[in-house]
Amino acid sequence: MATDVPRVADSAAVRPLRRKRPRPADALFHAAVLSAVLIALSVLAWLGVSIVQSGWATLTWDFLTDPVSSRASRAGFNSALRGSLVLMLLTFAVAIPVGFAAAIYLEKFAAIGREQLLSTAYARQRRLHEMEADGTGGAALVLRRVGVRAAFAWSRIGPPVNRAVEVNISNLAAVPSIIYGLLGLAIFVTFIGLQKSLLAGGLTLALLVLPIVIISSREALRAVPVSIEQGAMALGATRWQAVSRQVVPAAIPGMLTGTILAMSRALGESAPLIVVGGVAFGTQVPSVNPLDANETPLFAMPLQIFDWTDRPQEAFQELAAAGIIVLLVVLVLMNAVAIFLRAKYSRRW
Amino acid sequence: MTTTAGTPGAGPVLRRRRRRLGEQVILLLLGAAAVVSVLVTIGIVVTLVTEGAPFFADVSFIDFLTGTVWQPVNGSYGMMPLLIASLWIAGIATVVAVPLGIGAAIYLSEYATEPFRKVVKPILELLAGMPTIVLGFFALESITPALQDIGVLPDGQLFSALSAGIVVGILITPLISSLSEDAMRAVPRAMREGAYGVGATKRVVSTRVVLPAALSGVMAAVVLGVSRAVGETMAVTLAAGTQPILSGDPRDPMQTITAYIVAISKGEATRGSTQYTSIFAVGIVLFVVTLAINLVAVRFVRRFRTVYQ
Numbered sequence: 147m148a149t150d151v152p153r154v155a156d157s158a159a160v161r162p163l164r165r166k167r168p169r170p171a172d173a174l175f176h177a178a179v180l181s182a183v184l185i186a187l188s189v190l191a192w193l194g195v196s197i198v199q200s201g202w203a204t205l206t207w208d209f210l211t212d213p214v215s216s217r218a219s220r221a222g223f224n225s226a227l228r229g230s231l232v233l234m235l236l237t238f239a240v241a242i243p244v245g246f247a248a249a250i251y252l253e254k255f256a257a258i259g260r261e262q263l264l265s266t267a268y269a270r271q272r273r274l275h276e277m278e279a280d281g282t283g284g285a286a287l288v289l290r291r292v293g294v295r296a297a298f299a300w301s302r303i304g305p306p307v308n309r310a311v312e313v314n315i316s317n318l319a320a321v322p323s324i325i326y327g328l329l330g331l332a333i334f335v336t337f338i339g340l341q342k343s344l345l346a347g348g349l350t351l352a353l354l355v356l357p358i359v360i361i362s363s364r365e366a367l368r369a370v371p372v373s374i375e376q377g378a379m380a381l382g383a384t385r386w387q388a389v390s391r392q393v394v395p396a397a398i399p400g401m402l403t404g405t406i407l408a409m410s411r412a413l414g415e416s417a418p419l420i421v422v423g424g425v426a427f428g429t430q431v432p433s434v435n436p437l438d439a440n441e442t443p444l445f446a447m448p449l450q451i452f453d454w455t456d457r458p459q460e461a462f463q464e465l466a467a468a469g470i471i472v473l474l475v476v477l478v479l480m481n482a483v484a485i486f487l488r489a490k491y492s493r494r495w
Numbered sequence: 496m497t498t499t500a501g502t503p504g505a506g507p508v509l510r511r512r513r514r515r516l517g518e519q520v521i522l523l524l525l526g527a528a529a530v531v532s533v534l535v536t537i538g539i540v541v542t543l544v545t546e547g548a549p550f551f552a553d554v555s556f557i558d559f560l561t562g563t564v565w566q567p568v569n570g571s572y573g574m575m576p577l578l579i580a581s582l583w584i585a586g587i588a589t590v591v592a593v594p595l596g597i598g599a600a601i602y603l604s605e606y607a608t609e610p611f612r613k614v615v616k617p618i619l620e621l622l623a624g625m626p627t628i629v630l631g632f633f634a635l636e637s638i639t640p641a642l643q644d645i646g647v648l649p650d651g652q653l654f655s656a657l658s659a660g661i662v663v664g665i666l667i668t669p670l671i672s673s674l675s676e677d678a679m680r681a682v683p684r685a686m687r688e689g690a691y692g693v694g695a696t697k698r699v700v701s702t703r704v705v706l707p708a709a710l711s712g713v714m715a716a717v718v719l720g721v722s723r724a725v726g727e728t729m730a731v732t733l734a735a736g737t738q739p740i741l742s743g744d745p746r747d748p749m750q751t752i753t754a755y756i757v758a759i760s761k762g763e764a765t766r767g768s769t770q771y772t773s774i775f776a777v778g779i780v781l782f783v784v785t786l787a788i789n790l791v792a793v794r795f796v797r798r799f800r801t802v803y804q
Binding site: 176180182196245311416451466 | 518521522524525526527528529530531532533535536538539542543545546594595596597598599601602603605606607615618619621622624625626627628629630631632633635636637665668669672696697698701702719722723725726727728729733753756757760761762766774775778781782785786789790792793
């Protein structure tokens, strides 16, 4: 591999020059950078062990099937699981179509340069002149005139607009999640008038993951060689046919992988949900039907964990730890699916 | 080859025209999806400003930015304590994460064997994808007691900026190490070979050749880490507490901008009340601060990309 670290010192020609004992400074540096890795790994191990220790005893089947309760001995995680399921369905339903469409546009159509846009505009103009010469008139001709005007205008403003959209998306991906919460509260709850519900929460999470879905989908589309598309177009396909029937099917495993990873981020988010819906739990069992989402209060795994952690009693801390185990298991499963998809369908071109 | 078509080419041309109209519509729809992302940005700016504006009818902008007492109950809105708390935690997190992250990056890019790297990198990324609520719980249940055991924190003190800063540092370490390692691996092999050729050891190559060559990428990673630390919410809310104290001692409990937004959202602030508008007002500050940090990171990345192709 080209990126491999060269091991010049190991090769036979250099070996005689190498000192037999490493200098203290070298050994010290080696130890220092190695310990940086080991510290990070051991913190992860510490985290895992301490959570399993405090949550393992509480993690029973009843814990998964019992609804929420203010009494620690009877409280379960079922409401939170149901809420998170609906949130994921809503996020998926909004983020996939919008994210994939935006990625396809930005990767395959926005990259068209000014010259090519201009030549398309001239071609349209020629056809307009032909029609005028033929004497075909009426509405079609008016429409065509507008089309030619638009094509010329777009050849001027198109490339900078597309670039601005790209910069904007990468900036959005770095906006703190709690800001999305404020957006969701103002738009979905205050402006549109939704309840402080799963629907408002799911839509907020969809906006949150949208830039991540777009960025990762674009990478998957970019990995498909241009020759595939060019081959299709050489056989007479239009650009859209080449993209929709050749490029997208080849890229879909990669796009889904990125989307699942984005969803796993949404699953663990709590800050935007708190801002949109608060942490006020009812006692009802939330419906898993996405159509009822606007009438269902905001339940979610991380919210439930936050609520339990926030209470002083030790019993609730154990419940929180058990909830964290469930959340982490779900996250690991989602990551495993993503890795499986990538391994099974990824192609080297 | 079929030769049934009378005039060659007539059919395909007709079909192409009809198809192209449909494609224009499809292209417009795809473009509209891309525009959604712009609408999100506009939406963020517009909602922050319109929902936050009434706040500045009650509190003067200068008092808001420079005031040192944050007591919403008494109508005292000076956001210095929140801002300083956010900066304290980002600072502590940076002090924890920069040596760990860059050290790990150097090890993984220069020292580690390929199998080791292949195993360790995904594990570190697991840490990066950890929900922050989990890290908050970890800070409360494990880090704070450990700090009490070694005598850094007094017994019985549950919340401290120190513990929150450490856990946020743990959170951004894999982010910094992963991006820095990418930058280091992008340094051309010939530069390393040149240094090895004149007798440099691995340490010298790492610190004098690879690190300087990858510096703008490493800086971008650090800056993105800082931005993430400033915007971090749940770990900070749980571990640093909810008392807006202006303090120079990181062992004190503090309330960050993000933790304040959570604290108000948890309760029922009615729309239009000063408390409700205040979360949008501090949201503006948070948005501006993180945006400024991100723009710095973008500059670093751009410079880094132009040096080596």
